[in-house]
Structure formats: C-alpha cells, structure tokens
Amino acid sequence: MRSSDLPQVRSLSLFDDMDDSSFDALMQTAYLQVFPAQLELITEGDPADFLYIVTEGCVELFARSNGRESTMAMVRPVGTFILAAVLKDAVYLMSARTAQRSKVLLIPSENVRDIFQKDEQFARSIVVELANCYRSVVKEHKDLKLRSAVERLANRLIRMHKQQGESGTLTLPFDKRTLASLLGMTPENLSRAFNTLRPYGVDVDGMTIGLNDIKSLETLAKPNVLIDDQLT
Amino acid sequence: MRSSDLPQVRSLSLFDDMDDSSFDALMQTAYLQVFPAQLELITEGDPADFLYIVTEGCVELFARSNGRESTMAMVRPVGTFILAAVLKDAVYLMSARTAQRSKVLLIPSENVRDIFQKDEQFARSIVVELANCYRSVVKEHKDLKLRSAVERLANRLIRMHKQQGESGTLTLPFDKRTLASLLGMTPENLSRAFNTLRPYGVDVDGMTIGLNDIKSLETLAKPNVLIDDQLT
DNA sequence: ACAGAAACTTGATAATTATCAAGGAGACCC
DNA sequence: GGGTCTCCTTGATAATTATCAAGTTTCTGT
Known part of the structure; x- marks a missing residue:
C-alpha cells in the first residue's frame, strides 16, 4: 500500500518514533479506503479486527443499548480509534460510522499487536496515546456529570x-x-x-x-x- | 521498604511480568502509608507526584467544578489510580480521598516513568492496565448517557x-x-x-x-x- | 428550478431529576 | 442513658430535560 496519506499517518505521535522497518511492516497489510457518509464501519460487540485511522472526513463513535443511541466522540483527521480493543484483542465497546465521506486507514489488529510486541518504541508511543484517550473520556465524563x-x-x-x-x-x-x-x-x-x-x-x-x-x-x-x- | 503487602502488590497484573530487579527498584523509593477516613490524598490540578495503589480500604476518585462535586470511581484493593497522569507527567484530572481508613502504597512518579523506560515488560503491562482503565471509563460514560x-x-x-x-x-x-x-x-x-x-x-x-x-x-x-x- | 426528504425549530406537555425543608434512624461519645 | 451528630428518608415543590406534534428551513437529486 502506497499513498500520499502515508506521511501524515507517519507523523502521528503514535507512529513517528518507531523504526522505518516496523512502520513498513505495519503498513504492509494495511489498506486505505474511502467510505461514503453514514456507513457503519464497526459495531460494538464485534471482535476488534482492525485499528482505524481517519485521514480525511469525520467518524462518529457511538453506542447503543436498550433501543437508545448516543454519540460518544467524533474522530477527525488525523486520529485513531478503538486502539484499546485492538490491544486487548477484545470486542469493540463502541460502534463507528462515517459522519461524511471519509478516508480511513485500516491496520489488521494482529499486525498492530505483533509490532507492539516487537517494537519497543511503538509500545511506548501506544502508552502515551492510550493515556491521552483515557484522559479525554474522563474529561467527557466530568463534563456530563458536573454541568x-x-x-x-x-x-x-x-x-x-x-x-x-x-x-x-x-x-x-x-x-x-x-x-x-x-x-x-x-x-x-x-x-x-x-x-x-x-x-x-x-x-x-x-x-x-x-x-x-x-x-x-x-x-x-x-x-x-x-x-x-x-x-x- | 518491606512489608507483607508487597506480594499482593507484586501479583497485580501491572507488576507480575516485570523483572525482580525492576520491581525492587520501583519499590525502593515507594512507601506504604495508612490514612484515616475522609482524607484527601490528591487534588485535581496538582502535578502527579506519585502512583497510588490501594492495598486495604477504599479510595474515592472525584471531581469538582464550579462548586459542584461528583464521584468518578471507587478504587478497592488491590487497585491503582491516576496511572495516566503519572505516565504523561501531567496534572491529576481527579481528586482522591479515602472512603475509610486505608492502606496505600505510593510510588514516586519519576520512578515509575524511569522503570517504564527501562523495563520493556513493565511498559507492556502498563498498556494493558491503561487499556482496561480506558474501557472502564467508556462503560461508565455509556451507563450515564444511555440509562x-x-x-x-x-x-x-x-x-x-x-x-x-x-x-x-x-x-x-x-x-x-x-x-x-x-x-x-x-x-x-x-x-x-x-x-x-x-x-x-x-x-x-x-x-x-x-x-x-x-x-x-x-x-x-x-x-x-x-x-x-x-x-x- | 423544483419536488421531496431531511434537519432543524418551536410550542405544548410530560417525565425525570433536583432542591428545599423537615423528620427519623442509627452511630458514637461522654 | 441521653444527647448529639451524621446519614438517610420522605414530602412538597421547582427546575431541568424529554417527548410529541406541528411547522419551517435547508439540502439533495433530478
């Protein structure tokens, strides 16, 4: 997979400290795809098959329960989503759909976990990314509970x-x-x-x-x- | 620092894969302390000086804003809190106070970050712990928004x-x-x-x-x- | 440009949740 | 044992938020 989007993906803090060889290995099996608006990319409860990276457009993370639905977050370029599920090899806790026509990079989960094991720098970058994700949700939660x-x-x-x-x-x-x-x-x-x-x-x-x-x-x-x- | 609580701390998934030498280094500067009920251990906005591990009792994580206050989570033995702030060397997003008389292990942040850099296995364990923390907050957030x-x-x-x-x-x-x-x-x-x-x-x-x-x-x-x- | 659909707004009303005020139960202390 | 304190409960009321039912505007596709 080659594309003009790669440099901008590479520049993400999640990837910019890792070896070229690791990055290439990660991208080897990745593919870039354009989706129309309002397409459901992932459904909560499904196994986490891919790590997603939004390079163009906008993706909505949302959750459903008991017939209700709520938007959890909006992911804008260049941002990743559902990293935690991928690392844990667990099911997705949130669903995702394109809010508009969007370009998304998909990296197979196994590959992410594989490079995570091999590339120490990547593992450390993941920690920073996860810590940021965690703190973002905590802030959202505070926002909702205190205002x-x-x-x-x-x-x-x-x-x-x-x-x-x-x-x-x-x-x-x-x-x-x-x-x-x-x-x-x-x-x-x-x-x-x-x-x-x-x-x-x-x-x-x-x-x-x-x-x-x-x-x-x-x-x-x-x-x-x-x-x-x-x-x- | 030596104590009968160490084995149970060591058995936490965060620590049980790391080298003895790293664990010892981590515990070298750590100290175990007993706090009375209703004592504020940390205040949101303060720099993250320590990683906290509850070994006995119960600690409440809460947040304040604009004169309001809300409980964010309860940490029971054996559990850690504010790992994300420690890793990012950032300020705490939440305050913490003992809900009852509690025994708490404090590990200086610098030390955590130091061992995180040196011990690859520890870094990987941190990823799993952070992913779990992240998913817990997401679930709390879903609970609040959908029910x-x-x-x-x-x-x-x-x-x-x-x-x-x-x-x-x-x-x-x-x-x-x-x-x-x-x-x-x-x-x-x-x-x-x-x-x-x-x-x-x-x-x-x-x-x-x-x-x-x-x-x-x-x-x-x-x-x-x-x-x-x-x-x- | 126009029809149709979708998104947004407004009004009326209902449901949910919060606030204020008071009373009661249990814990703790002398 | 009685008093005091804190926590919890209940009732009355108010504020907030949701629902339902039109309208209105905006967007889309032909």
Whole structure:
C-alpha cells in the first residue's frame, strides 16, 4: 500500500518514533479506503479486527443499548480509534460510522499487536496515546456529570472557537443532531440551549455560530482546563 | 521498604511480568502509608507526584467544578489510580480521598516513568492496565448517557451482587451518598430509586440489600455486557 | 428550478431529576 | 442513658430535560 496519506499517518505521535522497518511492516497489510457518509464501519460487540485511522472526513463513535443511541466522540483527521480493543484483542465497546465521506486507514489488529510486541518504541508511543484517550473520556465524563446542558454547549462552543482560530465565528464540524447527542441532550434541547445563549452573544446561522461576547459567555460557561483543555 | 503487602502488590497484573530487579527498584523509593477516613490524598490540578495503589480500604476518585462535586470511581484493593497522569507527567484530572481508613502504597512518579523506560515488560503491562482503565471509563460514560437513574441503580446492584457471590443479598461497599454521586444522582433520588425497585424484589435494610426477584430486576435493568461486564 | 426528504425549530406537555425543608434512624461519645 | 451528630428518608415543590406534534428551513437529486 502506497499513498500520499502515508506521511501524515507517519507523523502521528503514535507512529513517528518507531523504526522505518516496523512502520513498513505495519503498513504492509494495511489498506486505505474511502467510505461514503453514514456507513457503519464497526459495531460494538464485534471482535476488534482492525485499528482505524481517519485521514480525511469525520467518524462518529457511538453506542447503543436498550433501543437508545448516543454519540460518544467524533474522530477527525488525523486520529485513531478503538486502539484499546485492538490491544486487548477484545470486542469493540463502541460502534463507528462515517459522519461524511471519509478516508480511513485500516491496520489488521494482529499486525498492530505483533509490532507492539516487537517494537519497543511503538509500545511506548501506544502508552502515551492510550493515556491521552483515557484522559479525554474522563474529561467527557466530568463534563456530563458536573454541568448542565446549557453549560456543556457554551463550553463546547468556546472550545471549537479556539480550535478554529478565535475569529469571532466558528463552523460546526458536524450536524446539530450529532452535536446534541454528543453533548448528552436531544436536538430540541440543543435548539433551546442555543436560544438561551443568545443574550450571551451567541448568534446561530445554520452551521455558522458567531460569538460576539466571549467574556460574558465565559462567565456563564466557566471553562475549566481540567475538562475543556485538550492538552492537560 | 518491606512489608507483607508487597506480594499482593507484586501479583497485580501491572507488576507480575516485570523483572525482580525492576520491581525492587520501583519499590525502593515507594512507601506504604495508612490514612484515616475522609482524607484527601490528591487534588485535581496538582502535578502527579506519585502512583497510588490501594492495598486495604477504599479510595474515592472525584471531581469538582464550579462548586459542584461528583464521584468518578471507587478504587478497592488491590487497585491503582491516576496511572495516566503519572505516565504523561501531567496534572491529576481527579481528586482522591479515602472512603475509610486505608492502606496505600505510593510510588514516586519519576520512578515509575524511569522503570517504564527501562523495563520493556513493565511498559507492556502498563498498556494493558491503561487499556482496561480506558474501557472502564467508556462503560461508565455509556451507563450515564444511555440509562435512566433507576436503570443505573438496578444494573449496579446486579453487578455488586455478582461480585459478592450471588447469595441473594449484597452489602453496599460504601455509603449511599457516595453511591448516589457515583451513579450521577442526588441522595434523595437514590432513596426514591430504591423504592421504585421494591416491586422488583429489592429490599433495603441499611447497607444490606436483598435481591429477591433477580429475573424481574433484570427485565427492568436490561444488563448489557458492553456496559456492565468487568471483563469484556 | 423544483419536488421531496431531511434537519432543524418551536410550542405544548410530560417525565425525570433536583432542591428545599423537615423528620427519623442509627452511630458514637461522654 | 441521653444527647448529639451524621446519614438517610420522605414530602412538597421547582427546575431541568424529554417527548410529541406541528411547522419551517435547508439540502439533495433530478
């Protein structure tokens, strides 16, 4: 498998410390595939056959139980998902589907575990990646347990705004229904939460959100580095 | 440091594959300490100075934000906590306090990271431990997003009952206030949730809970291996 | 450009969960 | 043994969030 996407995959912190030979061995059996939007890539409960890496587009991780469904996370380029299941040779805890047309690299699980055993540097990089994943979920969990719906939305907007360069405007990276589910509320409630935030300078125009009074929005949101910061 | 607790610490999957020399090096600077109940061991936001291992008692991991507080997890012997922060040399995302008088082993972070670099087997064990931690939080998060308060309680009771040998009776391993917070509800609500479960054979007598109609309780709870099972 | 579908919004209402206030049970201490 | 304290429970009420049922807008494909 050869492709112009390889360098960007290689540059992931998960891979950039490993030997060329190991990386090549890992990619030997990998394949890059383009999927249309709304295609279910993996289903929770299935054995973890591949490690997935999103190189273009966007993938939604979600979970189902008892007829309900909830978005757990959104994976944007360049990001991996379900690493833990692959390493443990366990079943997936979450399902995944493309939120839009997406390019995804699939590396057979056995191969990942094999190189993990052989390449010490790769094993160490995996530790860092897993630690980051763990801390991300802990933050999500704190967000849900310690904040109201409106607060979760406000903080998420502030976060997206930062990621997009703090121009005073942001574009939602996925549709509102998915955002609602990610934030743990219904679409109707998200709509109302946006209305609640209007007095705090939040202007909604489709997927474009204007933040015209960040000071006051932050007073309401009370952002917390131990929940909202990607780095800490 | 020598102690009768060492063998049980050594038997943790995190340590049982490592060299004797590495283990000894790790324990060289470690110290075992007994803390009274309700003592705050670590505070979120502080740098991760130690890896903690509970050998006796019970430790509560909790988080605070904006004047609110929520229990994130309970760590029982023999279990570790805040491994991710130690490895990343980052600040703690959660605070910890003893739920009862507890014996805790503290290993200086630097030492953990040092041995992690030197002992390949230890590094691999850490991956497994981290993957397990990650999957546990994902399950907690699913539990909270996909279930109502009563369902969360019902499933937790079923889980505790299994852990305690399915005798028809279980003993709550910590007080109801903490259980309520862990399950993401108020103490008042937990009390009412118990009442709601009475028609399903749940009898409350202080810390002792009788489960007299598990079939019907399971019909309500709809346990899911991808949320409730410790192993998967 | 237009029809149809999907996504989003709004209003009305219901369910769930939280808050406040008070009472009761049990543990602990002198 | 009585008092005090903490924890738990219960009742009344309020706030939050979800559901149901239209509308409205936006997107898509032809």
